[in-house]
Amino acid sequence: MQKISNKLFYFVLLIIWILLLFLLTPMIFLFVDENKTVSKIPIDLTGDTVYYAIDYWLNYDNIFPMITIDGWTFVETEKDNINKIVKLIFVSDDTSYEIDADTHNRQGVIRVYADKNVPKERLGFSSKFSPLRMKNDDYTLYFYVFENENNFGIINTGRVFRKYYRNFTEIKGGEKVKSEEFAKSSVNGSLLYRVDWTKIKDGKLEIYGWAFLENDESSVHNVYLEIRKPDGDISFYSTRKMFREGVGEHFSDDRYNYSGFYALLPMEVIDQGDNLITIFIGTDNRAGTAYTYYWDGSLR
Amino acid sequence: MQKEKVNHLKIKDVFISILSVISVAIYPGLFLLFNNIEEAYLVDILPISGLFILISICVLLITFLLIKEINKASILTSLILILMLNFALIEKVIIKVLPMLYYWHILFIILTIIIGVAHLFKTKFSSEIAKNIRFIILVVFTGLMIINGVGAIPGIIEKNADVNIDNDLVIQKGSVKNNPNVYFFLFDEYGGHENLLRYTGYDNSPFYDALEALGFNVSKNSRNYTADTYTELPNLLNLGQKYSTNMSREVKMQGFLNPVLFRLFNENGFQLNIISDYGHIPIDSSVDYSFKTEMYEDTLENFLLKNTVYYPLLLDQYKNTRILEVESIFQYLSDSCKIQPENLFTFAYVEFPHLPWVVDEFGNNLPLSEKQNWENSDTYLGQLKFSSKKILEVVEIIIENDPEAIIVIQSDHGYRQPIYLKNLSENYDDWDLEMNYIRNILNVVYYKGEKIDIESLSGLNTLFVVLNEYFGMNFEFVK
Numbered sequence: 001m002q003k004i005s006n007k008l009f010y011f012v013l014l015i016i017w018i019l020l021l022f023l024l025t026p027m028i029f030l031f032v033d034e035n036k037t038v039s040k041i042p043i044d045l046t047g048d049t050v051y052y053a054i055d056y057w058l059n060y061d062n063i064f065p066m067i068t069i070d071g072w073t074f075v076e077t078e079k080d081n082i083n084k085i086v087k088l089i090f091v092s093d094d095t096s097y098e099i100d101a102d103t104h105n106r107q108g109v110i111r112v113y114a115d116k117n118v119p120k121e122r123l124g125f126s127s128k129f130s131p132l133r134m135k136n137d138d139y140t141l142y143f144y145v146f147e148n149e150n151n152f153g154i155i156n157t158g159r160v161f162r163k164y165y166r167n168f169t170e171i172k173g174g175e176k177v178k179s180e181e182f183a184k185s186s187v188n189g190s191l192l193y194r195v196d197w198t199k200i201k202d203g204k205l206e207i208y209g210w211a212f213l214e215n216d217e218s219s220v221h222n223v224y225l226e227i228r229k230p231d232g233d234i235s236f237y238s239t240r241k242m243f244r245e246g247v248g249e250h251f252s253d254d255r256y257n258y259s260g261f262y263a264l265l266p267m268e269v270i271d272q273g274d275n276l277i278t279i280f281i282g283t284d285n286r287a288g289t290a291y292t293y294y295w296d297g298s299l300r
Numbered sequence: 301m302q303k304e305k306v307n308h309l310k311i312k313d314v315f316i317s318i319l320s321v322i323s324v325a326i327y328p329g330l331f332l333l334f335n336n337i338e339e340a341y342l343v344d345i346l347p348i349s350g351l352f353i354l355i356s357i358c359v360l361l362i363t364f365l366l367i368k369e370i371n372k373a374s375i376l377t378s379l380i381l382i383l384m385l386n387f388a389l390i391e392k393v394i395i396k397v398l399p400m401l402y403y404w405h406i407l408f409i410i411l412t413i414i415i416g417v418a419h420l421f422k423t424k425f426s427s428e429i430a431k432n433i434r435f436i437i438l439v440v441f442t443g444l445m446i447i448n449g450v451g452a453i454p455g456i457i458e459k460n461a462d463v464n465i466d467n468d469l470v471i472q473k474g475s476v477k478n479n480p481n482v483y484f485f486l487f488d489e490y491g492g493h494e495n496l497l498r499y500t501g502y503d504n505s506p507f508y509d510a511l512e513a514l515g516f517n518v519s520k521n522s523r524n525y526t527a528d529t530y531t532e533l534p535n536l537l538n539l540g541q542k543y544s545t546n547m548s549r550e551v552k553m554q555g556f557l558n559p560v561l562f563r564l565f566n567e568n569g570f571q572l573n574i575i576s577d578y579g580h581i582p583i584d585s586s587v588d589y590s591f592k593t594e595m596y597e598d599t600l601e602n603f604l605l606k607n608t609v610y611y612p613l614l615l616d617q618y619k620n621t622r623i624l625e626v627e628s629i630f631q632y633l634s635d636s637c638k639i640q641p642e643n644l645f646t647f648a649y650v651e652f653p654h655l656p657w658v659v660d661e662f663g664n665n666l667p668l669s670e671k672q673n674w675e676n677s678d679t680y681l682g683q684l685k686f687s688s689k690k691i692l693e694v695v696e697i698i699i700e701n702d703p704e705a706i707i708v709i710q711s712d713h714g715y716r717q718p719i720y721l722k723n724l725s726e727n728y729d730d731w732d733l734e735m736n737y738i739r740n741i742l743n744v745v746y747y748k749g750e751k752i753d754i755e756s757l758s759g760l761n762t763l764f765v766v767l768n769e770y771f772g773m774n775f776e777f778v779k
Contacts, residue, residue: 017412024404056676063403063612132402165399 025133032064035129039089039098041144044217047153048075050145051113054157059168067131067168072106072124073143076117077151085146086125089154090139090161093220097134098144101127119147131168138162138171140219140241156219158241158258173240173263174204177224181283182236188285190214195277195291200299205265207239210247211279211287212259219258224280227265228290230273236280239263272297310370313431317360317374320434323441324378325349325356328385328607332600334448337455340600348601356381363418371430372421378437379417383410387609403612479570480704480748481637481644482770484561484763485694486536487687487711488529489654489680492740493520495714496684499737500677507688508744514692514699515749516707522743524713524759527735532712533580533649536759537561539767541778556581561763565645568771573636575648577629589639591632593625622658623665626650630690637702653683661685674720684715699746707746708766710759714740 052073059067073086086101103122110118141159146152160171193211200206207225212218223239242260269275276290329345329352359380364373383390391406401409421430496502508518524532526545534543534555543552562572566586573589574581583590606614629650636646656671660682673679691709698705718734743762745754752769754762757777764775 021405021408024408025402028404055678056670056673058670058673166395166402 028064029130029133032130034133035127036097036099036131036134039087039091039096041087041089041096041098041154043089043091043096043142043154043156045144045154048151050075050143050153050155051116052143052145052155052157054159057170064130065132065166065168066128068126068128069101070124070126072109073145074109074119074123075145075147075151075153077119077147078117079148079150080119080121081148082122084119084122084148085144086127087144088127088129089142089144090134091142092135092137092139094137095135097139099127099129101125131163132166134163136164138222156258158219158243158260160222160241171238171240173238173261174265175238177236177238179234179236182224182226182280182286185280185284185286187288188213188281189288190216191279191281191285191287193279193287195279195293198277198291198293200267201264203267203299205267205270207261207263207265207277208242209261209279210242210244210256210259211261211281212247212256213281213285215255217255217258219255221281223261224283225263225265226278226280226286227269228276228278229269229271230275231271233271235269237263237265237269267299270295313370316438317370317434318357320374320438320441321356321360321377321381322353323438323445324381325352325385327441327445328352328604329600330445331448332603334452336600337452338458344600345604348604352381352385367418367422369422369427369430371427371434372425374434375430375437376414376418376421378434380414383414384609385604386607388607388611407609479568479643480706481640481642481646481702482565482570482766483633483636483646483648483698483705483707485633485646485648485650485691485707485709486533487653487691487709487742488649488651489713489715490684490687490711490742491714492522492711492742495737495740496681499715499717500681500684502681502684504688507692510692511695511744511746514695514746516695516709516744516746517752517754519743519754519756519762521756522710522741522754522758522762523736523739523756524741525739527713527716527719527738529712532759534559536710536712536763537581537647539564539760539763539775541760558584558586562586562645562647564767570643570645571640573639573644573646575629575632575636575646575650577625577649577651580651581647581649589636589644591629593629622656623663626652626690630694633694634697637698637705641702653680653687655680657683659683659686661689674717677715677717680715680717695746699749704748705746706748706766706770708763709742709744710762711742712759714738 050073052071054069054071056071057067057069059065069088084103086103088099088101090097090099102125104124104126105121106124109123110120139161141157141161142154143157144152144154162169162171190213191211192214193209195207195209197209198205198207211223213221219241222241225237225239226234227237228234239261240263241258242262243258244260245257247259248254248257270293272295275293275295277293278290279287326349329349333340333342333345356377360373360377363376363380364370367373367376387406387410390410391403394401394406394409491499491504493504493508496504508520511518525535525541526532528545530549530552531543531545531547534552535541537559538555539560543555562574563586566572571588572586574583574587575591576583577593579592583592602614605611629648629652633646633648636644639646657673657679658666658671660666663686666679666682670676670679695707695709698707714737716738718738741759743754743757743759745752745762745766747766747769752765754765757765761777764777767773768775
């Protein structure tokens with residue numbers, strides 16, 4: 001009897017311990033301001049053109065990791081508003097989070113945009129948030145700017161951040177991706193692409209171009225590269241999304257403005273001879289043809 | 301008789317237990333010391349090891365009160381110390397397997413382990429086994445310290461060996477008898493007027509105007525010969541272009557040892573007052589007064605603490621430490637004029653506004669990750685503006701207390717953003733042109749409030765003008 005009650009005691013203790021372990025993070029965040037809420041702002045909101053720049057983003061890796069993003073942003077307006085709203089929206093396939101930013105004056109920006117109706121005040125923004133309880137995923141950063149009821153807008157910065165537990169990093173393109181992720185891919189005839197250039201830069205292979213699926217919004221898709229060496233060895237790499245307004249203009253469709261891609265790859269992905277680069281949009285859509293890059297073996 | 305023996309044994313147990321936990325507490329410090337013996341000194345680890353010892357005794361006391369058996373308490377204390385002093389390493393290992401865990405989870409797990417082991421010791425372990433384990437801990441840690449200590453002996457011998465200094469330079473004798481004090485301040489990475497305009501868009505004229513109002517002669521377009529501190533600094537200190545960029549760092553550092561400039565002043569009856577930020581300028585016996593800082597990130601104390609459970613709080617500590625160091629340097633510079641009314645040569649090399657960029661123009665802390673942000677020139681500019689304010693404060697105090705003084709303020713090179721952005725896909729068409737701007741330095745001289753011509757002169761030639769004027773010497777300009 002004593003043995004059974006002892007066992008029960010230890011079992012209950014273990015359950016409490018496991019529960020505590022799981023609840024530690026939410027308990028701690030009762031006392032820490034994350035400055036982050038689930039976003040309901042529609043990212044396809046039609047509005048005015050948003051001008052912006054990110055001066056820097058920082059991962060202040062302390063007990064509670066904090067991200068700081070500073071820069072400036074505005075929508076043209078003649079009506080300055082003391083209650084201007086700037087929000088940063090991190091958008092993934094599943095969830096979106098919005099972060100409130102503080103605003104401050106940036107006189108230099110007014111001088112640069114002398115030909116535009118730049119609000120005189122509150123051009124700069126500064127935001128700070130904890131990414132710790134964001135779901136693990138890749139997030140595209142949008143800016144939502146509300147100058148006043150007549151002038152507001154939202155813009156996709158094209159910058160993608162990866163949250164993986166305590167790490168929060170910007171995806172620069174060129175990370176190796178497991179080939180299994182492309183196992184279900186098939187050739188999609190509506191995938192259009194162009195590789196603008198491939199060159200060796202600082203001992204790495206630089207690839208720049210654009211790719212999109214016809215009649216589809218380009219900003220929501222990631223572009224991947226399959227590289228087949230002359231000996232048949234295959235590897236997959238991620239790319240960084242680039243803003244290519246010219247592509248949208250050329251095809252008369254703004255949905256292709258974010259079709260640009262860029263990647264800096266290690267030299268071991270290629271070998272001397274013909275290397276075949278195949279474009280993927282997402283992990284499902286494969287281009288029907290491959291781009292051939294001939295490498296003569298030199299590092300110039 | 302029997303009672304006496306029991307008491308004697310208890311005292312012995314207490315003594316060995318204390319020794320055992322102390323050996324665990326001081327081992328990390330001694331390990332670091334012995335493995336860095338060429339650069340480190342015992343005094344570097346004394347405060348932090350003292351703190352560890354104090355903590356270990358407190359923990360021993362608490363565990364003894366809980367377990368009521370000194371040998372078991374000693375083992376438990378050793379375990380706590382090992383876990384807490386190596387917390388960051390343990391965390392790294394656990395995170396590799398379970399990346400979803402955070403700092404507080406690891407702390408929770410470790411505390412659970414400690415409580416579990418304490419319970420186990422109290423209920424399952426015999427005192428005799430505990431005594432043996434405690435003794436093994438003492439022997440193992442003492443043995444490790446001896447092994448590391450023996451391994452460090454060659455380094456200790458080498459460190460204490462005499463250094464040969466090139467003494468073949470002839471020092472000119474000046475003609476001045478009552479020598480007003482001379483101050484030479486070198487601020488690393490303080491961009492010249494043109495340099496700042498080009499890379500930060502900032503017009504630093506108010507700073508130059510304020511200096512001119514105090515009686516300074518200014519040259520906004522002075523340039524040094526390279527953008528390398530370890531070339532410019534030894535050349536300035538040795539009054540010649542003896543060192544070049546293609547020499548090794550070790551060779552160039554020889555130029556900091558008893559340099560010509562120090563000897564020149566020394567042999568002309570001056571006492572030396574040297575401010576050596578981050579310890580770049582060695583302070584030897586020829587120096588009468590000195591002030592030295594060291595990079596907190598590189599201290600043994602920091603190396604020890606960043607492995608402990610305290611590590612997340614270190615980031616703030618480092619940031620605050622650097623700005624405190626800089627503040628203390630400026631304070632010392634201000635006070636230098638009070639050391640003696642004449643015959644004092646003060647030289648300061650200050651690695652500021654050089655990175656780490658830790659403050660904005662108002663002296664407020666920047667996020668730690670800004671400390672090397674070359675992309676945003678505002679980060680550098682804020683620290684530069686802050687240093688300008690501090691420089692003005694210092695020279696106002698010196699001139700007020702010592703109006704007959706000579707004050708030379710220079711930098712070694714300007715803001716080097718293009719060099720660091722060169723690898724970040726930033727392109728510059730004409731690299732020679734950029735280097736021309738990067739070499740644009742801060743160069744101002746207060747010569748007893750008198751006018752002297754330093755326009756367009758390099759740092760070295762400006763020094764020659766001052767020395768020729770002051771001592772009646774005949775240094776010739778270098779090209």
